[in-house]
Amino acid sequence: MGKKIVAGIDLGGTNIVAGIFDESGEMIASKQCETQADLGPIRVVENMVSSVKELVKELGCSANDLLGVGIGTPGALDRKSGVVFFAPNLHWKDFPLMKEVHDRLGCPACIENDANAAIYGEAWKGSAAGCDNVVGFTLGTGVGGGIIVDGNILHGCCDAGAELGHLTIDPEGPLCGCGNKGCIEAYSSATGIKNYLKEQYADHKDSLIYKLVDGDLEKVSPKVVYDAATRNDSFANHVFDRVGYYLGIATANAINLFNPEVVVFVGGMTSAGDLIMNPLLAETRKRSFEVSFAKAKISYGKLGNQAGIIGIGGIAFQKFMKLSS
Amino acid sequence: MGKKIVAGIDLGGTNIVAGIFDESGEMIASKQCETQADLGPIRVVENMVSSVKELVKELGCSANDLLGVGIGTPGALDRKSGVVFFAPNLHWKDFPLMKEVHDRLGCPACIENDANAAIYGEAWKGSAAGCDNVVGFTLGTGVGGGIIVDGNILHGCCDAGAELGHLTIDPEGPLCGCGNKGCIEAYSSATGIKNYLKEQYADHKDSLIYKLVDGDLEKVSPKVVYDAATRNDSFANHVFDRVGYYLGIATANAINLFNPEVVVFVGGMTSAGDLIMNPLLAETRKRSFEVSFAKAKISYGKLGNQAGIIGIGGIAFQKFMKLSS
Numbered sequence: 115m116g117k118k119i120v121a122g123i124d125l126g127g128t129n130i131v132a133g134i135f136d137e138s139g140e141m142i143a144s145k146q147c148e149t150q151a152d153l154g155p156i157r158v159v160e161n162m163v164s165s166v167k168e169l170v171k172e173l174g175c176s177a178n179d180l181l182g183v184g185i186g187t188p189g190a191l192d193r194k195s196g197v198v199f200f201a202p203n204l205h206w207k208d209f210p211l212m213k214e215v216h217d218r219l220g221c222p223a224c225i226e227n228d229a230n231a232a233i234y235g236e237a238w239k240g241s242a243a244g245c246d247n248v249v250g251f252t253l254g255t256g257v258g259g260g261i262i263v264d265g266n267i268l269h270g271c272c273d274a275g276a277e278l279g280h281l282t283i284d285p286e287g288p289l290c291g292c293g294n295k296g297c298i299e300a301y302s303s304a305t306g307i308k309n310y311l312k313e314q315y316a317d318h319k320d321s322l323i324y325k326l327v328d329g330d331l332e333k334v335s336p337k338v339v340y341d342a343a344t345r346n347d348s349f350a351n352h353v354f355d356r357v358g359y360y361l362g363i364a365t366a367n368a369i370n371l372f373n374p375e376v377v378v379f380v381g382g383m384t385s386a387g388d389l390i391m392n393p394l395l396a397e398t399r400k401r402s403f404e405v406s407f408a409k410a411k412i413s414y415g416k417l418g419n420q421a422g423i424i425g426i427g428g429i430a431f432q433k434f435m436k437l438s439s
Numbered sequence: 440m441g442k443k444i445v446a447g448i449d450l451g452g453t454n455i456v457a458g459i460f461d462e463s464g465e466m467i468a469s470k471q472c473e474t475q476a477d478l479g480p481i482r483v484v485e486n487m488v489s490s491v492k493e494l495v496k497e498l499g500c501s502a503n504d505l506l507g508v509g510i511g512t513p514g515a516l517d518r519k520s521g522v523v524f525f526a527p528n529l530h531w532k533d534f535p536l537m538k539e540v541h542d543r544l545g546c547p548a549c550i551e552n553d554a555n556a557a558i559y560g561e562a563w564k565g566s567a568a569g570c571d572n573v574v575g576f577t578l579g580t581g582v583g584g585g586i587i588v589d590g591n592i593l594h595g596c597c598d599a600g601a602e603l604g605h606l607t608i609d610p611e612g613p614l615c616g617c618g619n620k621g622c623i624e625a626y627s628s629a630t631g632i633k634n635y636l637k638e639q640y641a642d643h644k645d646s647l648i649y650k651l652v653d654g655d656l657e658k659v660s661p662k663v664v665y666d667a668a669t670r671n672d673s674f675a676n677h678v679f680d681r682v683g684y685y686l687g688i689a690t691a692n693a694i695n696l697f698n699p700e701v702v703v704f705v706g707g708m709t710s711a712g713d714l715i716m717n718p719l720l721a722e723t724r725k726r727s728f729e730v731s732f733a734k735a736k737i738s739y740g741k742l743g744n745q746a747g748i749i750g751i752g753g754i755a756f757q758k759f760m761k762l763s764s
Contacts, residue, residue: 190730247596261696263588270698271572274731277695282688282726284609294691294726363607366619370602371586371696373595401607401619405515406599 117175120434121166121183122427123215124228125158127151127203132165134173135427137435139238143169144423151204156214158204163218182222182434185215186231186426193273196225226429228422230267230276232380232415233260235425240417242376249368249376250415251278251361253383256291257299257306261372267429279303283363301360304336304383307353311339314349321349336383343389354389361390362397369402369410380415442500445759446491446508447752448540449553450483452476452528457490459498460752462760464563468494469748476529481539483529488543507547507759510540511556511751518598521550551754553747555592555601557705557740558585560750565742567701574693574701575740576603576686578708581616582624582631586697592754604628608688626685629661629708632678636664639674646674661708668714679714686715687722694727694735705740 117136124131126149133144145165150157162185170180189201196212198204216223226234233250242248248262257279261268268276279299280292287296291305300306311323311334318324322342327333342350365377383390391412399407415421442461449456451474458469470490475482487510495505514526521537523529541548551559558575567573573587582604586593593601604624605617612621616630625631636648636659643649647667652658667675690702708715716737724732740746 245596247600263593264591266589268588268697270731271570271700272698272730272734274728274734275572275696275698277728277731280695280728281606281692283607285684285688292728359610363610367606367692370605371600372593373597373600375596403599403602403605403617405597406595406602409597409599 117173117179118181118435119170119173119175119179120181120427120430121169121219122423122425122430123162123166123183123185124231124422124426125149125162125185125187125204126228126422127188130158130162130165131423132162132169133423133427134166134169134175135431135435139428139431139435141424141427143173145169149204155204155206155209155211159211159214159218163215166219177220180219180221182224182430183215183219184231184426184430184433185211185223185225186228186422186429187211187225188228191225191227191273193225193269196223198225222434224430224433226267226426227260227273229258230260230269231425231429232421233378233425234262234267234428235417235421235423236378236380236415237262237376238428239424240378240415240421241413242378242411245375247372247374248378249278249372249374250378250380251364253302253361253379253381255304257303262374263372278364278368281364281367283360283367298360298364302357302364307336307339307357308334310353310356318349322347323350323353336386340386340389343386351389354386355393357383357386358390358393359397362394363401365394365398365412366401366407369398369406373406374410376411376413378413378415380421384414442498442504443506443760444495444498444500444504445506445752445755446494446544447748447750447755448487448491448508448510449556449747449751450474450487450510450512450529451553451747452513455483455487455490456748457487457494458748458752459491459494459500460756460760464753464756464760466749466752468498470494474529480529480531480534480536484536484539484543488540491544502545505544505546507549507755508540508544509556509751509755509758510536510548510550511553511747511754512536512550513553516550516552516598518550518594521548523550547759549755549758551592551751552585552598554583555585555594556750556754557742557746558587558703558750559592559753560742560746560748561703561705561740562587562701563753564749565703565740565746566738567703570700572697572699573703574603574697574699575703575705576689578627578686578704578706580629582628587699588697603689603693606689606692608685608692623685623689627682627689632661632664632682633659635678635681643674647672648675648678661711665711665714668711676714679711680718682708682711683715683718684722687719688726690719690723690737691726691732694723694731698731699735701736701738703738703740705746709739
């Protein structure tokens with residue numbers, strides 16, 4: 115065919131998604147398979163490589179048409195050497211991911227942190243499309259994020275930057291999983307919410323939140339809080355107000371620092387919608403500079419769980435397609 | 440002569456410094472004159488332009504040799520249009536600085552925020568020389584700063600970013616001049632220190648700090664606190680511990696976000712040395728990720744009050760000299 119293509123791979127703890135992108139940056143094919151992390155890192159690599167090879171073949175392309183592959187992976191990593199230092203949910207330590215994929219596919223490879231890739235996806239084709247300065251928060255078990263400065267992902271000097279969830283916003287705040295006190299993650303993640311609900315149980319026993327889980331505090335989640343809040347449980351509303359309040363402080367800090375065109379929120383907890391967004395916006399407006407606040411569109415991601423594959427595809431596209439043209 | 444040169448102008452509320460930089464980036468001549476802001480913006484422009492013209496002449500160069508001029512200015516600005524929106528200490532509002540200088544010198548001009556220029560100076564030829572990722576705090580009446588990401592100054596989408604002094608680090612902290620509560624500036628600037636000392640007077644009347652100013656609270660300053668601390672006044676030591684503690688939180692936040700090679704502190708208050716630096720380092724270490732902390736050299740600027748002119752010269756050098764070669 116002689117068609118130029120690049121591949122993206124979104125590597126998760128449970129599933130692998132592979133996608134093929136053409137010269138215009140469109141994703142023209144994709145497939146999903148299980149990660150099988152329990153079978154070891156080489157099996158995971160083989161699953162990724164097989165997916166890409168199958169897609170290339172199905173498209174009638176040859177291995178030579180594939181200009182490069184990008185892999186979005188969880189964990190701490192070094193982009194230059196392509197090594198994943200530590201990825202607890204894959205049970206990886208110091209795994210040379212880039213080399214192993216390169217050796218099997220025969221094309222150039224690059225790796226990127228999965229949260230960075232997702233936010234890059236939103237900046238490439240999602241709710242921040244066309245914007246060069248973007249701050250993205252991923253709201254889930256933890257609070258993570260990605261930051262785009264002048265069109266490029268902010269990595270820092272050893273790929274350890276953009277830890278948006280671990281900014282101290284109250285020196286004497288609750289203990290965070292990272293060992294620090296008062297990180298945003300300690301307030302506004304699913305984990306932070308659960309810890310807060312455990313702590314508040316004695317004082318709010320009669321809240322619907324606790325009734326919905328039959329008093330089993332391990333079962334509380336943002337979803338349960340949401341269900342209670344939509345049934346007008348006042349404590350549930352307070353819980354989301356608090357999440358939004360602290361996220362608003364974090365958002366104001368991000369706006370004052372990065373002066374972005376868009377602040378985008380992605381991840382499961384965004385489904386709480388206005389219950390979190392309203393207090394978030396109120397606090398952001400109060401604490402950010404007027405001119406920067408006015409320029410910053412505050413929005414949800416619009417790619418959903420496709421953000422990761424589109425983002426890593428976009429990174430591969432910028433790196434390998436543009437290089438070749 | 441046919442020598443290629445660029446000019447930098449460091450515009451301050453009191454003085455103007457102009458410098459000429461050669462093809463190797465050396466500052467080969469400089470001179471200082473009064474700003475005369477009270478005589479209006481055009482007079483200030485004429486003072487800047489005369490200084491540059493005199494330097495060019497003294498060097499035996501012609502106006503044609505001058506490839507461009509950069510101006511480091513206080514205030515909020517737009518680099519693209521070259522307008523200074525608001526610079527209270529110059530009494531300027533919506534002044535087209537770039538155009539006015541360009542019209543009189545006949546060469547391309549650019550403008551940059553003065554704090555950004557100073558930190559760029561440290562990253563070009565100072566204590567962060569050769570580093571691509573740098574966070575700089577300017578400690579003075581307020582807390583300001585500049586941030587370098589991948590070798591470029593972080594501006595944001597409308598030149599309003601890098602407001603390092605206005606990150607909330609305690610939602611219920613003291614009121615800041617910006618109207619927000621708990622900004623770093625409210626703790627660790629000269630203004631923040633003065634406010635704190637006013638508030639604490641009743642409880643610490645016997646501190647040497649208050650004796651050194653004969654009880655005149657308007658006269659307290661970091662210098663007075665320093666004098667008291669070096670004479671073992673325990674409350675003065677506490678005041679600097681507190682400044683360092685909050686700056687340490689800000690530094691940890693900067694390290695977790697930017698993963699810089701260097702965090703540099705400039706400005707008058709750095710002369711307090713270890714009295715602030717020791718508590719700062721202790722808190723930074725506690726709150727930043729180990730890998731990022733290990734990579735980040737935390738240091739003082741080494742260009743002193745030359746940082747501004749060298750920085751704006753470097754910006755003009757990158758923009759106009761490189762463009763021409």
